[in-house]
Amino acid sequence: MKKVLPILLILVALVVTASIFVGIKHTKTVDWEESFNEKSSKPYGVSVLYKELPKLFSNHKIRTVYHQPASYLQAHSEDGFGDHVAVGSYIIIGNSNYLEDDSVDELLNFVDKGNALFISDYTFPQKLHDTLHIDVKYIANKTDSISTQKLEDFNINTIEIDRNEGDNYFSRFDSINYRVLGHSRIDYWHVNFLEIPFGGGKIYLHTEPKAFTNYNILKENRYQYVEGALSYLPENDVYFDSFTKIQTGYDGNVEKESNLGWFLEQLPFRWAWYTAIIFGILFMIFNAKRRQRIIKIIKPLPNTTVDFVKTVSNLYFETQDHKNLIDKKITYFLEKIRTDYHLDTSDLNDEFIEKLSSKSGRKKELVKKTIGYINWLRSKNEFFEDNLINLNRHIEAFYTA
Template sequence: MKKSGIIIGIIVVFVIALAFTLDFNRNKVIDWTETYNEKSNKPYGTSVLYKELPKLFKGHKMRTVYHTPSNYLYANSEDGYGDHVAYGSYLIIGNSDYLEYDDVMELLRFTSNGNTLFISDYNLPEKFLDTLNIEIDAFKNTDSIAHLKFNYRGLEERHTQIDKSLKSYYFSTYNGDNYKSLGHHSNDRSFSNFLEVPFEDGFIYLHLEPKAFTNYNLLKDQHYTYVEGVLSYLPNDNLYFDSFTKYYDSYYGDVQEKSDLSWFLEQASFRWAWYTALILTLLFVVFNARRRQRVINIIKPLENTTVGFVKTISNLYFETQDHKNLIDKKIIYFLEKIRTDYHMDTSTLNDEFISTLALKSGKKYETVKKLINFINWLRTKNEFFEDNLIKLNKHIEDFYSK
């Protein structure tokens, strides 16, 4: 046993020495991808901005939107099925190219009702540009540095510059009543990059340098004061932070490709601690494989296989994230129970069906209406999220509890 202990000690020393050697020679590569992800600490993530926004808009609700504007704003409108009516400021930092026609129209409707839309990106969807009569152009930066300045007095000390910027984008055309240029590039005010656009009862703020809001620039010198100056134009109101593309990329990309252990394995100290623990465990098994006494059989009580089966099926659905399958099954089982308990035809879920079900079940008409309308709405969708499943389950529980 003494000899085996010496061998284990030698192996441990060798592994630790190897870990230090590899870590010392390891080249750390910085990821400069412009993700604008609010959960990313990489240079061009927006985690710093995301953490500071509640302080800048203190006393108001901040919500992170993981759905497209067409779905989220419609659901949280006066005629929708959301948990509130959306009002305040809607922020989109980078990656705005995912916006489709329905998203643009819903954002314009949201703004026309007296709310505020803020978009910072190099370019904007064609529908936005056509509707607002705006054109965007660009020029190459000297030494890859973009100089950002405000147009009005009182903000001179908040001017900033963005390095690693090959091009600067500006509004080459913005013909509209009461359009106001709030900022520009370099010393030439004709290269406007920050625009205020009145739109019916609300305002649209368009900004063409999203890198100003990233971790790298916010933590560099006093560059954060520029972002404070930009956001000072927004009203002190509720805030909606767009995270649809960032959530989509991380949820359907990284989560499927990497395990929960991947982050630890990317850190040299944690990685070698993990490897050392595995090696020591393997050595312990090898040198202690021979048992010192006869095995004592353990008689296990009979397991409740029903509970195990339910857990297995639940874990299967949880791992696959097949929200559509679960939503379809919940709707099928609910309608089957309606047919069984109240002897009703569920092929057509219209107003007459809602009234009849409310009378037969003794439930409130509004409760039944919300549930059936939400089921009809779900049947029109092709893509589902966890939030849809939670809301469907809540409506069904409300039906049985009231």
Template sequence: MKKLLPVILVIVALIVVAALTFGIKRTKTVDWEESFNEKSNKPYGTSVLYKELPNLFKGNKIRTVYHQPSSYLTANSEFGYGDHHAEGNYIIIGNSDYLTNFSVDKLLDFVDVGNTLFISDYYYTQRLHDTLGIDVDFEYNSKKDSISLLSFKNKNLNSSNIDKNEGDYYFSRFDSINHTILGYAKTDINRVNFLKIPFGKGQILLHTEPKAFTNYNILKNERYRYVENALSYLPDGDVYFDSYIKRQTPYGEAEKRSNLSWFLEQLSFRWAWYTALIFTLLFMVFNAKRRQRVIKIVKPLQNTSLAFVKTISNLYIETQDYKNLIDKKITYFLEKIRSDFNIDTAVLNDDFIKKLATKAGRKKEDVTQLVNYIKWLRTKNELSEESLIKLNKFIEAFYSQ
């Protein structure tokens, strides 16, 4: 019987796996998190756009950048160690707040020699604001249907609706002489949301509605035509698509590649690797039962406060109740602001931002970014782990300055 036990366990395990795979249908809720992840098929991912880039830029190389632009453009420069000289169009859809000042400078150098930078995001790093002389503001959508109209200054190009839109980000300040208006966002009135800015020998295209480039909007009706028209302002050339998934390392390969990829391409190494995995699995199955009783170790009583906190945190993480965790983190942060700086946190307006920036000795732009993100989180009914991580980074940056 003991000899048959491992075989029985393997058979039972296979039956359970088969039942879970073929017999259980899970009901999944739609995740409306705005990740702009080029590998995500969720409504606000950008996998459709990412797959269509070869059709939009026919005959040109499409490269995916998994590094900070500073690392990538340095490696693939005229005197760099990359495999080519980067020239063409650099595209960033959402999540541009990760850009360091050094990366912004490298992108501007990239444009200065005759290339094009395209960014569609709600707001940009302060270095871009200061260098290009622009400001971005937000206007709430007063319409009950939460629909905004995106249009081009060129009337021959297709306009598009954006639904589920709480409001519009627009350029409240720009150089009306040197900057060219390409498009508008309209709820109650037209707001400039698409600019072409000459820089050196190249150009910078700034757009403030990244949701237009997501799966949900591209696949709905004929909204994809708006995306085609927006990207038609980019000149013919290779495309460097900024990836949502970054490798935050200053050196190494400029494009993502698995450490095992070369070995798996070799037939002998591949079979050796798979054979080792199979024998490891068999070893674990046949040695699952301990051969000797465990000697119990009696530990002295410890302070379990930290363990309790970790347990509660893990409970929220396992239940994926990120909304609850984010609400508690915001409540704790505002309570600390009240106790440390004696500031009323009931209304998070411009007056609150000015007081907090003054008393905390922080830049007003950084405080504004943090407060606006907190206000945005409060409007959402469902949130993801990415939102929790991003909020935590903003709060840590506030205290680390």
């Protein structure tokens, strides 16, 4: 323990020094990954929108869906096992490429019953394109990194989305039945926001999800654009599609997620967490070693079988009781034959010799000599040491053949 203690102190000192050094020297860099994660406070997370949804849809329930729409909406249908029937608006911001055909079908069925679906993404699942007869194209930003966005039905000044390498827009759609709600411009104005009637409800497709991120909502008056875009949705409950997906079937719980991931994204919390784990492991290792009870050595029980055999054999050897030993060896040999080969040993005749040779696989001559010697011994009244030795040789020859 005394030798290990200096190593432990050095290790602890290194961990503390590393924590202080990283905390002081670490230059925070901005992560511009477009995650559209509702728990992320990074520029292109959507935590601000997520927190503002209860204000935008006041007096209505905001539910977060961590499951595939197919399993969740089926569970909350009229014939499902959920705690309510899903009615309202289903919102997806970015990451819609995970939607499989069965989820798209379930979302369309949800809209057909009089509900609304709002998706803001650069592209949409192919099944939506085929069902709604739409095409989306991309136009690169060749002059700068700014694209302009506007809504048709609101008296809102146009907003600019910077850090934008290009725009996606609807190159084909039903201009008679579909309603244009917004445009985007790089070199010219093009449609990027549609209202599509479907059954008893409506589908809203938007091609600039960065407008809903933290960076743009908190910059200047861009939040007004988001408020206007979401104002087309009916005043009803909202089902917000989470960035985190539980791929298994829905089991009755709406929200299933730990917030530990958010803490690990924060440098001070991350170092505190890892340091606590290291100290906890070290404490368990060294504390367990210090307090471990001495294990008592238990000697195994001696094997007295050999001693017993020696004692008994010496007894017979001293008394010269050859008849008793011969009788016992013959009895044990015949018992072995009865057990192994299931033969009747009451009559050791030629038929018995044939059966024993056949079942044991020994040569008939060997079996005949062994059984013959046993029959000869049974006919005698006086025995000598040579008789016992020869019997033992016959039996050993039978087993080793």
